[in-house]
Amino acid sequence: MDDPLKFSLADFFYNDNSSVLKPPSDFVEWMSDPRIQAGFSFFEQQLLKAPTAETEILSNLDNKKRRVINLTSYNYLGLSSHPEVIQAAIDGLRKYGLGASGAPLLSGTFDLHVQFARMLAEFKQKEDCILFSSGLGGNLGIMQGILRKGDLLLLDEKGHKSLLDGGKLSGAKVRMFEHNSVEDLARLLDENKDKRILVAVEGVYSMDGDLVKLPEIVELCEPYDNVELLIDEAHSTLMFGENGRGVAEHFGLEDKIGISFGTLSKSFGGVGGFVCSNAGIIRYLKGYASPYNFSCAPSPPIVAGLIKALEVATRDSSLRDKLWENTAYFKKNLDALNLNMGATESQVIPIIIGSSGELLFEMAAEIQKRGLFLQPVDFPAVPAHSRRFRISVSSQLTRENIDEACNIIEDVIARRLRKV
Ligand SMILES: Cc1ncc(COP(=O)(O)O)c(C=O)c1O
Structure with a gap:
């Protein structure tokens, strides 16, 4: 395989192996590349507490427990x-x-x-x-x-x-x-x-x-x-x-x-x-x-x-009112950072990075080390030219959580994108 980074899960659906219990041989080769493994390490990270706005994960990046602000769970109203x-x-x-x-x-x-x-x-x-x-x-x-x-x-x-x-x-x-x-x-x-x-x-x-x-x-x-x-x-x-x-x-x-x-x-x-x-x-x-x-x-x-x-x-409407208040505040802060939020009209806010998977995963690692649980979304889940992070806003987030999250996003994403 000349450059594993040119491939994605979209490329290994068909399997020419003689047994259905053996994955395609080029898939095995692809998965053995350390850069691909690094990308996959973002999957199946363990949450150690409830998926609330602040939670704890066992990071696959360095096997450390980390307190994080959670922008990834779908617990939009904190009801879990x-x-x-x-x-x-x-x-x-x-x-x-x-x-x-x-x-x-x-x-x-x-x-x-x-x-x-x-x-x-x-x-x-x-x-x-x-x-x-x-x-x-x-x-x-x-x-x-x-x-x-x-x-x-x-x-x-x-x-x-x-x-x-x-x-x-x-x-x-x-x-x-x-x-x-x-x-x-x-x-x-x-x-x-x-x-x-x-x-x-x-x-x-x-x-x-x-x-x-x-x-x-x-x-x-x-x-x-x-x-x-x-x-x-x-x-x-x-x-x-x-x-x-x-x-x-x-x-x-x-x-x-x-x-x-x-x-x-x-x-x-x-x-x-x-x-x-x-x-x-x-x-x-x-x-x-x-x-x-x-x-x-x-x-x-x-x-x-x-x-x-x-x-x-x-x-009553208190939970959804808080969700929309948080969403508006988050968007205002991200707007000030000149980030591309696509066409969002809801509590789901993409931050579109572009076509570089390497850049996406580099940023993802840094973000997580800084204490933000914000997962990267790669091709083929989204088009190859619009790899992204996707924020799920929750009514549980405090202003302090959002400010801290935006500081990390500014340092890691906005500054890097300005240089690209
Ligand atoms: C639009 C949409 N429909 C259906 C589903 C499936 O729901 P569940 O995860 O509860 O099985 C999802 C899950 O992400 C979804 O986003």
Whole structure:
């Protein structure tokens, strides 16, 4: 291999080895390069405490425990360790034990699951809701549960892998449209008038933090009887909209959305996924979504904690108000450093570095040694010309945390970029 740095995970998907238990030989060679290993050392670093705004990690860089300001976890509202949430989970654990010990259709449905699904349906203003043990499983489940061969999934090209994989699993045809491009989507709708179509978008796009152009997309799709709209609100539920119901609420378009998906692993601070829609299709999904009916139901103590998390996040707007206050303050400071934050409109703030993977990882190492947990995002997760850091703002961050983070970002990123 002449220059390992020219390669990425995008290059080793196909395997010409005679055994499926042997990775491709060029992959093994690539992984043995110390510079590639250094890059991979940023993965799977161990958190030693809750994913709060200040936490502790065991750094893979030097095997040292380090107190860090956490800009990477998706614990946007700090609910994962909110005292009331923890107490509810403890009570749930004592009463119900650790696991559900069964798939939902047989013995895995507890009163907690029914209560939480009802609460979510009411919150999202839909007739019914189905819970999944993971967000990814939820997206696989929707697609595989309702799309059939001959159907068409039209997915924004920046859509999450779970939406794409679900589409492939369903046997439907999957086509991507250019990110947020109403023109490209219009062309595809026009070419496929004979098919049942599901258009899938995200409320907040997870790598760029920009919002779906929902009003334009709704206007475009509405006249077609064969087209339904799904919104993945993984990064927007509990945060956007006057009542925290998400980006569809933010745009006043909830009644135009056929299927509303959310994860329970981000702002909710737990784990799992949920899908809200009309009662008929939820009933149908329960029969055909394998991640639902062939997988153990969500852990009861987690659901007990999630019920409390939903109550805490919706009883007033204080957590999301704080999140938006922190986001505005962070952006103002980053703006003053002349950093490229792309098209962000949310609490997800990219700092785009450019095409050099070496520079990205050098900066990442220095940032971490200075006490910031801010992970690098490399190609193929993002385009090769826009390697980046991605800040997840949390309501828990203090002004002091943000000031300290911005000082480190200025020293390590802004100063270096000015020289490049
Ligand atoms: C947009 C989007 N959808 C779905 C998922 C999957 O959710 P989970 O991590 O809860 O399985 C993610 C996770 O990052 C996501 O960003």
